[in-house]
Amino acid sequence: MTLLSALFRNQEEVMTFHSRVKLSAYDRDLGLFIVANRDDKPSIKPLRPYQMLVLTTKVKVSDTRKWVEEVFKYRGNTELLQQFMEWEIPKFPVSGHMLKENGVPGGKRIGLVLNKLKEHWADSDFTASSEDLLKQIPTVLSELDIPITR
Incomplete structure (x- = not known):
């Protein structure tokens, strides 16, 4: 699927191909992922955008991790592939x-706040403690325009 992805211009073409040949769900999703993420993601730390894809995924982390590896193979970037494979x-x-204990309202807003906190955590090279991150809740809530409940 990684090689086939080079033939598709966009995700719509992946879905058209899937409707004709009936790919497995995994291969379909892999093709969609590669087409969506194959372009360079500018960052000071080139591995960071891909780490964030794994940390914020809504599908199985193991699948996303393998898909990111396939993106590096697609791009021919063996150096980043090696670094990513070594990353725990x-x-x-x-x-x-x-979050609820610290005044974040329930529902979908918890996910939004968690994702923002994950960004702060990644910016700290994944070293920020829970206390450090919880101190940032008021700032995150104001950025997202969510009122604090107590």
């Missing part, structure tokens, strides 16, 4: 329960 996924130190 750190455990995010904040939970939704902790």
Whole structure:
């Protein structure tokens, strides 16, 4: 699928191909992922955008990790591929329960706040503690225009 992805200009073409040949769900999603993420993602730390893809995924982390590896293979970037394969996924130190205890309203807003906190965590090279991240809740809530509940 990685090689086939080079033939597609956009995700719509991947879906057209899928409707004709009936790809597996994994291969379809891999093709969609590669087409969506194959372009260079400018960043001071070139691995960071791909780490964030893994940390903020809504599908299985193991699948996303393999898909990112395939993007590096597609791009022929063996150096980043090696760095990414050596990277161990750190455990995010904040939970939704902790957010609720600190005044974040429930529902979809918890996910929005968690994703913003993950960005701050990544900016700290995944070293910020839960206490450090929880201190940033008021700032994150104001950025997202979410009122604090107590």
